Amino acid sequence: xxxxxxxxxxxxxxxxxxxxxxxxxxxxxxxxxxxxxxxxxxxxxxxxxxxxxxxxxxxxxxxxxxxxxxxxxxxxxxxxxxxxxxxxxxxxxxxxxxxxxxxxxxxxxxxxxxxxxxxxxxxxxxxxxxxxxxxxxxxxxxxxxxxxxxxxxxxxxxxxxxxxxxxxxxxxxxxxxxxxxxxxxxxxxxxxxxxxxxxxxxxx
Amino acid sequence: xxxxxxxxxxxxxxxxxxxxxxxxxxxxxxxxxxxxxxxxxxxxxxxxxxxxxxxxxxxxxxxxxxxxxxxxxxxxxxxxxxxxxxxxxxxxxxxxxxxxxxxxxxxxxxxxxxxxxxxxxxxxxxxxxxxxxxxxxxxxxxxxxxxxxxxxxxxxxxxxxxxxxxxxxxxxxxxxxxxxxxxxxxxxxxxxxxxxxxxxxxxxxxxxxxxxxxxxxxxxxxxxxxxxxxxxxxx
Numbered sequence: 001x002x003x004x005x006x007x008x009x010x011x012x013x014x015x016x017x018x019x020x021x022x023x024x025x026x027x028x029x030x031x032x033x034x035x036x037x038x039x040x041x042x043x044x045x046x047x048x049x050x051x052x053x054x055x056x057x058x059x060x061x062x063x064x065x066x067x068x069x070x071x072x073x074x075x076x077x078x079x080x081x082x083x084x085x086x087x088x089x090x091x092x093x094x095x096x097x098x099x100x101x102x103x104x105x106x107x108x109x110x111x112x113x114x115x116x117x118x119x120x121x122x123x124x125x126x127x128x129x130x131x132x133x134x135x136x137x138x139x140x141x142x143x144x145x146x147x148x149x150x151x152x153x154x155x156x157x158x159x160x161x162x163x164x165x166x167x168x169x170x171x172x173x174x175x176x177x178x179x180x181x182x183x184x185x186x187x188x189x190x191x192x193x194x195x196x197x198x199x200x201x202x203x204x
Numbered sequence: 205x206x207x208x209x210x211x212x213x214x215x216x217x218x219x220x221x222x223x224x225x226x227x228x229x230x231x232x233x234x235x236x237x238x239x240x241x242x243x244x245x246x247x248x249x250x251x252x253x254x255x256x257x258x259x260x261x262x263x264x265x266x267x268x269x270x271x272x273x274x275x276x277x278x279x280x281x282x283x284x285x286x287x288x289x290x291x292x293x294x295x296x297x298x299x300x301x302x303x304x305x306x307x308x309x310x311x312x313x314x315x316x317x318x319x320x321x322x323x324x325x326x327x328x329x330x331x332x333x334x335x336x337x338x339x340x341x342x343x344x345x346x347x348x349x350x351x352x353x354x355x356x357x358x359x360x361x362x363x364x365x366x367x368x369x370x371x372x373x374x375x376x377x378x379x380x381x382x383x384x385x386x387x388x389x390x391x392x393x394x395x396x397x398x399x400x401x402x403x404x405x406x407x408x409x410x411x412x413x414x415x416x417x418x419x420x421x422x423x424x425x426x427x428x429x430x431x432x433x434x435x436x437x438x439x
Contacts, residue, residue, distance in 0.1 A: 078310060089306040 001031060003104045004125075008179030009041060009054035010141035012149060012170055013110040013120045015134055016162035020118035022050050022110040023170045023186035023199075025141070028057060029179060037182040037203070045071055046081040047194065049111035050187055051091070054139035055125065056104035063103050066094060084111030084119040088129055095127035102126050106138040116191040141180045144173035163188050163197070171201040214332060225333055226326060229282075229355035232335035233367060236281035238402060239268075240366035240374055241339040242395055243350040247388035247418040248341035250279045250350075251395045253368075253403065254413050269415045269425050273298045276311055276342035277415050277423040281368035282355075283335035290334060294318045311342035315351045315359050323357025337367045343421045370402030377401055388418055396438050407435065 010025040028039035042052040043064060051067065053060035070090060074082055082090070088109050095103060102125045113119040122136040123129050130136065134153050137145035148169040157165060167186055174181040184199035214225040239252035252268050268284070270291045271277045276298070280287040297317045301309040318338070325331045333355040340351045352367065353359040364382045366374035377398050386394070395414065400407050409428030417423045426434075 077316075078313060083307070086305045086307050090304060093304050 004055050004106075005140050005179060006031060007055070007057040008177075009139035010145060010170065010174050010177065010180040011041060011052040011054045011106075011108045011138040012145050012166065012173075013052070013108050013122075013136050014149065014153065014162060014166050014169075015118045015120055015132075017156040017158055018116050018118065019159045019162060019188065019190040020110045020112070020120060021159075021162050021166045021186060021188045022052055022108065022120075023166050023184055024052050024054075025139075025170070025174050025180040025182065025184055026198075027180050027182040032178075034182065040185065042185060042187060043068075044187075044194075045087060045111075046075075048189065048191075049082065049084050049087055049109075050189065051087075051110075052108040052138070053105045054108070055106050059103040059105045063094070063105055063107070067091065070094075084109060084113050084121075087111070088119075088121045088123070088131075092123055092127035092129050095123060095125065099126055108136055108138050110189070112189065112191060139180060141173045141177035144176045145169065148173045159188050159190050159195070163195070167197075167199050171199060175202055214326060215329060223326060223356075226356045229333040229335050230337075233282040233337045233355065234369070234371065236283070236336075236368045237268075238366060238368040238370040238374060238399065239279045239281045239339060240364070240378070240395060240398055241279070241341055241350045241352075241362065242364040242378070242382070242386070242391040243341075243348050243362065244386050244388040244391040245384070246348070247343060247391070247416055248348045248350050249388065249391045249395050249414065249416045250277065250339050250341045251399055251412060251414040252279045252281070253399060254411050256411075263410050267413070267425070269413045271415075271423045271425075272314060272340070273302075273308060273342075273423075275308060275344060275417060275421040275423055276314060276340060277417060277425070278338050278340045279413075279415070280336045280338050282337060286334040286336045287338070290318060290321065290336065290338065293321050308344065310344050310346065311340065311349045311351070312346075314342070315340050315353060319353050319357045319359045321357075322353060322355060326356060339365065339367065341415070341417055341423070343417045343419070343423075348417070366398065373402055374398050388416060392416060392434055393438050396434055400438075408432065409435065 008029045013022040024041035028036040110120045135149040188195045237253040241250040269279045338353040364378040409431035415425040
């Protein structure tokens with residue numbers, strides 16, 4: 001089993017009309033044993049920027065701590081929040097610092113940029129950025145997620161429709177992956193509010 | 205005062221609470237050629253005298269005003285070689301910021317880091333403070349900004365400021381003529397008039413340097429021909 005599949009994860013972010021949504025599964029496993037069913041993979045950097053980290057959970061935790069550290073110092077020094085594009089560049093730089101001994105994570109970054117334009121991006125474990133206009137996926141359920149999103153995605157969805165679409169795509173994909181699942185977390189972010197929901201799926 | 209006994213070592217306070225070496229550095233700045241900066245409502249202008257030691261010097265090869273990034277520039281009063289070292293360090297810091305964040309460094313951040321470098325040289329062993337004061341002019345998302353950085357590492361934001369030989373006359377002149385809503389073109393004229401106040405000899409495009417940054421956020425050093433045009437307008 002590859003190191004990226006040790007803990008199991010599913011992460012997806014999708015763009016809507018002046019909004020975005022980011023969702024993850026809730027399983028934390030050690031190979032085939034399920035350890036936790038309420039694991040948080042997505043965290044808020046600031047009100048308009050979220051990051052989800054898939055892959056090896058210990059590296060995800062450490063990377064998350066380092067990113068929050070850097071962002072808090074940035075906020076203190078520059079007296080403003082980081083733009084999503086800037087944060088993505090920072091993530092990429094931090095990952096490439098460990099080029100020959102990398103973090104075994106694949107981050108998904110989603111935020112609202114200038115002019116309330118949604119921004120999503122993912123990188124590989126050594127920091128190669130992949131910007132997308134529609135959706136980005138990561139984790140052991142990645143391949144299934146690609147298929148589900150490709151089939152269900154429509155451009156310019158309103159927040160409610162985006163929520164439905166992303167939830168269905170996530171739940172359908174994790175059902176085809178034994179290492180991820182046990183429900184889902186989804187955040188739908190518009191310029192005015194952040195809606196956080198827990199999804200109930202097949203609890204296996 | 206017993207200050208003179210403490211003036212040999214930078215890293216020793218004198219009984220009056222001063223670091224005498226920094227005072228001496230400021231004196232070095234004060235005997236340098238006059239430079240000034242004016243923040244307008246839609247840009248910043250910085251200018252300096254360019255008095256060369258002899259008419260044989262090729263004045264086109266001397267450039268006292270330098271850009272640090274495409275939207276930030278700097279001028280100095282004091283020791284030219286110290287200025288070159290600071291420009292080099294600041295440019296590197298600005299580029300490192302860009303490499304990390306893929307974003308242009310904000311003016312305040314670059315000023316802060318340059319000031320930190322200057323402060324390091326007031327608290328380390330075996331080094332001396334920089335013998336320059338800098339005037340940093342930039343235009344970023346927060347609008348036009350003008351900062352002065354001293355050899356001690358302290359920095360201040362100014363609406364208009366002057367440094368060097370003629371500083372008190374120049375500042376009085378600027379205080380009288382400065383208004384908050386002055387436009388960039390008028391600010392250039394005011395800068396020229398201020399330089400003219402204390403200028404020995406005939407002012408021309410070859411013995412002063414002027415640079416501006418406007419709303420298009422590009423730092424531009426004016427050519428001698430452009431300076432001569434402005435001089436013509438001022439007459």
